[in-house]
Amino acid sequence: MNNNLVLQTDFGLSDGAVSAMYGVAISVNPGIRIFDLTHDIPQYNIWEGSYRLYQTVAYWPEGTVFVSVVDPGVGSERRSIVAKTALGQYIVTPDNGTLTHIKSCIGIEEVRMIDESVNRLPNSGESYTFHGRDVYAYTGARLSSNIITFEQVGPEVPVDSVIELPKDEPKITNQVLTGNIDILDVRFGNLWTNIDRKLLKDLAADYGDSFEVTIENDTRQVYKNIMTYGRTFADIHLGEPLLYVNSLDKIGVAINQGSFAKAYHIETGASWKISIRKIPKIVYN
Structure with missing residues (x-):
């Protein structure tokens, strides 16, 4: 990993949500380098979150970790995953279609489901509404800082099982x-x-x-x-x-x-x- 953490959300910047994610990441590693992709994804718009990753990911170095949180199903049974792209970047995200464009246009090499028993912010287990802070920012920071390896994220799951949004080809x-x-x-x-x-x-x-x-x-x-x-x-x-x-x-x-x-x-x-x-x-x- 290269200590780069790139954040994308639909949270906006009018409250403390994004700042809390920064705080978690810096608490994991004070030397981490945090960048914003965007926090202006329209609310709940998974399609746009997927596209903005595609627009950006390929231009970042191998080993960069992205955290993408557009998560209308937060707290539900949808999976939390980390995907390794064919170019060597990592994307921490809910498995809800956010990886649609990456999967079809860049390629996904391997996917692991986040084991929240070890990859979750300590003392946050009773909260189910802010996985962006408690699971994704925490796991992304640990991964980009080499505190955990990709294999320590959790069990491998089939790439074919990743959720995709409907997407026609021209x-x-x-x-x-x-x-x-x-x-x-x-x-x-x-x-x-x-x-x-x-x-x-x-x-x-x-x-x-x-x-x-x-x-x-x-x-x-x-x-x-x-x-x-x-x-x-x-x-x-x-x-x-x-x-x-x-x-x-x-x-x-x-x-x-x-x-x-x-x-x-x-x-x-x-x-x-x-x-x-x-x-x-x-x-x-």
Whole structure:
């Protein structure tokens, strides 16, 4: 381990919950290095917690320990686990779907169930509502500080038994590329899809080409319009929409200096679909 502990929660920073997790980790090891992934996951939104791990984990060194707590089932029979990724990082989390994107996009090498008889904050056994502090931060700090080994977390469980959320794969049918709106680029309101750049290239896409883009959810069509595939936002005029390649090499949808999500009230997850069809390039005189 490398003494790095990275925390993600849906707790926000308006009360002492995150600070308590810091305190537990520092009490385990005063020299531990603690970083925040985010504490602004929308309440109970396991899907977004899963995606933010995928967005971040691969860029951290081998041996980094992540603690991810988006846990609407806290205190229930859901398992508490630590997963070792195929890249060598560790994720301490409830087994509720939080590892969906890591499992499918990065890979999980091994999983262990946390043995709370030894990996739980002392004198916390009567509390069942703050496992983020009492189990996950405590176990994560002990693991990242080499106080325990991965094997001492608890018994191994099959990787195939890890809970996954429904997650469709993008595909091309009759020259129409379909996928999901996986997440938002929150601050700017851009849409990030699960469509890989290489898959868009299978439609013979080049920068400057025009595409018909349709977005719908389970109940209705929300958006349909023609937009340009651009290399940068500077490739289009202010206020125009575009397709672009985001920082994860996936296709994004944006409005130049505007929020696409707010403009069209678009949300994210498995129920939000996007379709992309190449059309003849539009030339404005």
